[in-house]
Amino acid sequence: MKSRSHITFISILLTACVLNALAHAAPVRRKLAVKAGRIITIAGKDVKNGVILIKDGVIKAVGKEVEIPWDAFVIEAKDRVVMPGFVLAHTSSGLDRANENMPEVPFISTFDSIDPISTFFEDSLRDGVVTMLVLPGNNTLLGGTGTIVKPYGRTVEAMLIKRYTGLKISLRPSQNTSRMGHMQRFRRYMSDLKDYLEDYEQKKADAEEEKKPFDEEIDVTKQPMVDLLNKRLTAFVYCDRAADVSKAIEIKNTHKLDTVLVLGPDCYKAVGLIARSKLPVILDSQLVVWETNEQTNEEEMKIIPMIFHKAGVKFAFQIDTSQYGRRYLWYQAATAVKYGMKRQEALKSITLYPAQFIGVDDRLGSIEAGKEATLIFLTGDPLDAQSWVDQVMVAGEIVYERAKDERLKKLLEPPLIMQEPKDTD
Amino acid sequence: MRNCIILLTFLLFVLAFVAPGRAEIIAVKAGRILTISGEPVENGVILIEDGKIAEIGVGIEIPEGAAVIDAGKSVVMPGLVDASAAAPVRGDLNEQSNEITPTLRISDALDPQSKALKRIVQTGVTTLFVSPGRRNVIGGLGVVVKPTGKIPQQMILKDEAALRVVMDLDSTQGNRIPRYQVPTDFYYRRPGTRMAIIWMLRKSFFDAQQQKDSEQTEDPNLAVLSAVLKDEIPIHVNARRAIVIRAALKVADEYGLKLILQECTEGYKVAGQLAERKIPVVLGPFYYYPGSMGQYREGRKVNWNNAGILSKAGVKVALASGEQAGAIDILTAAIFAVRHGMDRDEALKAITITPAEILGVADRVGSLEKGKDADIVVLSGDPLNVTTRVEKVILNGKTVYKID
Numbered sequence: 001m002k003s004r005s006h007i008t009f010i011s012i013l014l015t016a017c018v019l020n021a022l023a024h025a026a027p028v029r030r031k032l033a034v035k036a037g038r039i040i041t042i043a044g045k046d047v048k049n050g051v052i053l054i055k056d057g058v059i060k061a062v063g064k065e066v067e068i069p070w071d072a073f074v075i076e077a078k079d080r081v082v083m084p085g086f087v088l089a090h091t092s093s094g095l096d097r098a099n100e101n102m103p104e105v106p107f108i109s110t111f112d113s114i115d116p117i118s119t120f121f122e123d124s125l126r127d128g129v130v131t132m133l134v135l136p137g138n139n140t141l142l143g144g145t146g147t148i149v150k151p152y153g154r155t156v157e158a159m160l161i162k163r164y165t166g167l168k169i170s171l172r173p174s175q176n177t178s179r180m181g182h183m184q185r186f187r188r189y190m191s192d193l194k195d196y197l198e199d200y201e202q203k204k205a206d207a208e209e210e211k212k213p214f215d216e217e218i219d220v221t222k223q224p225m226v227d228l229l230n231k232r233l234t235a236f237v238y239c240d241r242a243a244d245v246s247k248a249i250e251i252k253n254t255h256k257l258d259t260v261l262v263l264g265p266d267c268y269k270a271v272g273l274i275a276r277s278k279l280p281v282i283l284d285s286q287l288v289v290w291e292t293n294e295q296t297n298e299e300e301m302k303i304i305p306m307i308f309h310k311a312g313v314k315f316a317f318q319i320d321t322s323q324y325g326r327r328y329l330w331y332q333a334a335t336a337v338k339y340g341m342k343r344q345e346a347l348k349s350i351t352l353y354p355a356q357f358i359g360v361d362d363r364l365g366s367i368e369a370g371k372e373a374t375l376i377f378l379t380g381d382p383l384d385a386q387s388w389v390d391q392v393m394v395a396g397e398i399v400y401e402r403a404k405d406e407r408l409k410k411l412l413e414p415p416l417i418m419q420e421p422k423d424t425d
Numbered sequence: 426m427r428n429c430i431i432l433l434t435f436l437l438f439v440l441a442f443v444a445p446g447r448a449e450i451i452a453v454k455a456g457r458i459l460t461i462s463g464e465p466v467e468n469g470v471i472l473i474e475d476g477k478i479a480e481i482g483v484g485i486e487i488p489e490g491a492a493v494i495d496a497g498k499s500v501v502m503p504g505l506v507d508a509s510a511a512a513p514v515r516g517d518l519n520e521q522s523n524e525i526t527p528t529l530r531i532s533d534a535l536d537p538q539s540k541a542l543k544r545i546v547q548t549g550v551t552t553l554f555v556s557p558g559r560r561n562v563i564g565g566l567g568v569v570v571k572p573t574g575k576i577p578q579q580m581i582l583k584d585e586a587a588l589r590v591v592m593d594l595d596s597t598q599g600n601r602i603p604r605y606q607v608p609t610d611f612y613y614r615r616p617g618t619r620m621a622i623i624w625m626l627r628k629s630f631f632d633a634q635q636q637k638d639s640e641q642t643e644d645p646n647l648a649v650l651s652a653v654l655k656d657e658i659p660i661h662v663n664a665r666r667a668i669v670i671r672a673a674l675k676v677a678d679e680y681g682l683k684l685i686l687q688e689c690t691e692g693y694k695v696a697g698q699l700a701e702r703k704i705p706v707v708l709g710p711f712y713y714y715p716g717s718m719g720q721y722r723e724g725r726k727v728n729w730n731n732a733g734i735l736s737k738a739g740v741k742v743a744l745a746s747g748e749q750a751g752a753i754d755i756l757t758a759a760i761f762a763v764r765h766g767m768d769r770d771e772a773l774k775a776i777t778i779t780p781a782e783i784l785g786v787a788d789r790v791g792s793l794e795k796g797k798d799a800d801i802v803v804l805s806g807d808p809l810n811v812t813t814r815v816e817k818v819i820l821n822g823k824t825v826y827k828i829d
Binding site: 119123290292298299301321322323324325327331334335337338339383384385386411412413414415 | 540543544547693694696711712713714716727728729730734752753757758760761763764765766809810811812813814
């Protein structure tokens with residue numbers, strides 16, 4: 001009897017220990033209050049010395065006069081600028097290979113190809129990009145469906161925000177084909193699909209008439225295209241040249257598709273057409289192009305974001321991680337501001353607008369009550385090159401701290417042994 | 426009396442011709458003048474006479490009749506100097522008929538109408554150094570030019586400015602059968618290894634040394650190399666990896682050469698040695714990680730703060746575009762150098778006076794001082810701000826670019 005109570009006591013103690021350890025291993029704080037030097041809410045005006053109240057990873061309140069509950073854990077960020085994490089509306093990085101060889105593969109998904117270990121995701125987190133739509137590359141006509149992820153997690157499942165989002169249609173002909181053949185291939189696919197669907201509906205109607213059970217499902221290889229026609233998927237149409245834009249709009253009108261235009265640098269020449277279509281636009285990472293004026297023979301700088309901005313087009317930026325400057329979304333926004341775009345609009349183009357284009361603006365893209373607490377803590381103004389992302393919070397959890405970024409340290413600090421042995425001769 | 430009249434008429438004639446030339450005085454007023462050579466001048470004036478800076482400072486009286494450029498609250502700094510720019514040349518930059526071609530001059534191939542020149546001037550660059558391509562061990566003589574003028578002679582600031590030597594494996598790259606072409610022995614004679622590159626270099630300088638002593642320099646190639654040995658012409662050596670840099674130092678020691686290192690991606694590893702030997706470096710192009718497979722294969726390792734580490738160790742650092750036309754402009758390169766840890770003032774010097782000194786044209790360009798060329802960039806704000814724009818570029822006292 002005595003020994004038994006002993007065992008019970010010990011087991012209770014052990015359980016308590018284990019529970020305690022577990023609690024420490026995952027310090028999920030239910031209530032947080034971020035005291036920030038400046039909050040760039042995007043949704044409204046900036047708040048100086050404000051508070052963001054977070055409960056279970058969701059923003060409860062933002063403002064100057066927010067009362068901090070007694071049980072909230074306070075994060076002091078007096079010398080930091082806090083803003084919503086950047087959103088990348090289109091990328092094909094982080095995949096082992098971005099393009100399938102076959103031209104019509106709407107049924108494949110980047111979900112199967114995302115490589116969580118890719119430095120792209122690590123760099124994204126470091127650069128403040130917290131949400132991205134990973135779509136197949138621009139080499140295939142019907143390229144496959146995309147996946148929205150956060151650049152944090154060891155598996156794709158852990159990174160996942162939304163699966164099966166967006167379908168890539170590229171109007172750039174693949175190697176050794178012409179634009180004529182490329183468009184013809186698309187039209188044939190769509191007419192075949194229409195026949196197939198009519199056939200399917202007929203079978204369904206017949207079965208109903210004969211009162212037989214009908215359990216035939218739509219061909220999985222065609223399902224994404226059917227979903228595209230049903231507007232369950234959005235078409236991300238890549239236009240390489242300005243001439244492709246009119247085709248993209250034609251496709252959109254013919255098939256009544258939800259469309260986002262992904263533009264090459266040349267497409268600014270079709271700006272009027274794009275503005276009239278009122279379609280959302282994702283710009284190429286190259287924001288400044290040179291052109292020779294044929295009359296004066298002078299070299300002219302074309303500032304692409306300004307051309308679109310003046311035409312009233314809403315757009316999001318892309319990045320190119322291999323290039324200085326273009327690597328960062330904030331730099332893209334700063335480039336637009338440099339040439340005259342309004343600051344607030346430029347900041348929206350790297351947060352709220354891309355979130356809208358990929359359909360996650362109900363959760364991300366601004367700091368508002370009800371949205372997810374996915375924030376970045378900057379050491380200064382987001383458009384200043386001397387500012388760094390100091391901390392990243394994803395759904396109320398700090399997932400990146402610059403002070404603990406060993407890789408960044410290695411990239412910036414001198415090697416341990418500066419002076420190498422001299423030659424002895 | 427009659428003689429007198431003739432003389433007077435003659436004098437009047439002379440005056441009539443000379444007078445308009447004399448009146449060419451321009452005054453640039455700016456909110457902030459970054460002279461680079463000294464402290465910044467607030468609300469200052471720069472007087473330009475005949476394309477040269479005549480006066481600079483606060484409270485300078487603007488002479489009557491001078492054309493005034495009021496830059497308002499803008500920031501003014503000297504025209505930028507790109508010590509390794511894309512050559513304004515049509516066609517190939519690589520003479521592949523021989524791997525040792527010291528007598529070739531890029532100045533013979535300059536194209537004043539080049540698009541690259543018209544573009545680079547809009548980024549604030551008013552002096553650039555260009556040299557033959559990278560496919561030769563000794564490529565030829567580079568030239569310092571300004572992006573102005575209708576004929577090459579008007580562009581040239583300093584010819585025979587430096588001899589190009591490539592110790593990276595680029596100079597072995599042409600050594601293969603051209604695709605879809607008939608293979609010929611012609612392409613098999615290049616060096617294929619680093620051993621051979623260094624051997625060829627050593628042999629060239631050895632021959633020149635022999636010649637120098639014998640006082641009979643009939644071979645023009647050797648004449649150029651002898652001039653290098655006599656320190657009359659500096660040599661720019663392309664070396665990216667630390668191992669190549671060390672090899673370059675060794676060869677330099679053997680022949681008493683004065684080096685200027687180009688690219689120097691792994692310079693941070695040998696910063697101490699470079700500082701000790703007072704070897705200046707011209708950095709660029711810049712990348713975050715080795716970009717292509719070739720760069721991975723070469724084994725280069727990138728430190729983002731290469732410029733900062735080198736300059737902190739006491740090495741003279743210039744930031745350049747690295748002969749890449751599509752690369753970031755050097756003002757942006759300076760912005761990112763500061764982001765990664767370089768000192769602000771050092772970064773500004775690294776795109777103005779330091780490259781001018783390295784190229785041996787610091788008496789003409791690189792800072793805003795009395796007597797120097799009136800090469801001025803007007804900026805909308807602080808030069809190290811991403812949102813700052815180049816508003817105006819003045820070259821030799823003439824406005825060559827302005828935004829609408």
